[in-house]
Amino acid sequence: MERIQRLAYYLGIGMTATLFILLLIMVVPNLAQDTGFVDRTDGELLEMFTAHPAYSAMYERFPGASEEFEAYGRGEGSLRVGMIDFESGTQLILYMNVHGRSVYVSVECIYIEEPRVVVDGLFAVEYIGITDCLGPAT
Numbered sequence: 485m486e487r488i489q490r491l492a493y494y495l496g497i498g499m500t501a502t503l504f505i506l507l508l509i510m511v512v513p514n515l516a517q518d519t520g521f522v523d524r525t526d527g528e529l530l531e532m533f534t535a536h537p538a539y540s541a542m543y544e545r546f547p548g549a550s551e552e553f554e555a556y557g558r559g560e561g562s563l564r565v566g567m568i569d570f571e572s573g574t575q576l577i578l579y580m581n582v583h584g585r586s587v588y589v590s591v592e593c594i595y596i597e598e599p600r601v602v603v604d605g606l607f608a609v610e611y612i613g614i615t616d617c618l619g620p621a622t
Contacts, residue, residue, distance in 0.1 A: 524559035524582075533563040533580050538589050538608040542578050545612055560584070569618045572596070576617045578608065593617035 524532075530553060533539055542549055546567045555561040559582070566577035573596040581588045589605030591612060603611040 526553075526555045526561070529553075529555060529559070529561045529582055530563070532582055532587060536580060536587060536589060538578055538591070538605065538612060539563075539565065539580065541609045541612040546576070546618070567618055574617055576612075576615065578612070591615075 533553075542565050549565050549567050551563060551565045553561065553563050561582055563580045564577055565580075566575055568575045575592075575594040577592045577594070579588075579590045579592065589608050591603045591608045593601040593603075593615060595601075595617075601617070
């Protein structure tokens with residue numbers, strides 16, 4: 485009888501230790517992931533987007549551009565700024581995304597009958613200034 489009690493005692497301690505270790509394995513990575521988390525309001529996100537040179541270049545060249553803002557929560561979101569030429573069907577769209585501490589930018593020119601032109605954020609400002617996607621550059 486004592487052997488069974490002793491076995492049950494050690495088995496209980498072993499199971500408790502195992503469950504505790506599994507709990508630590510699940511919780512600690514989430515704590516480490518949350519330490520890099522930056523909480524921003526929607527207003528702060530919009531300020532990040534509007535401070536970017538590509539945003540300014542888009543509105544300098546196309547003052548009537550439309551925009552669409554979307555907040556994903558946890559300080560992340562996206563902004564699309566675009567123009568369309570309804571006669572030719574071409575569109576020029578500036579995509580801006582915030583993930584963590586980084587702002588990712590790309591510009592896309594969509595033609596109806598031709599392949600799309602996608603420009604990385606490194607050249608976004610220059611492309612917006614010289615593109616003839618919606619007509620000749622002025």
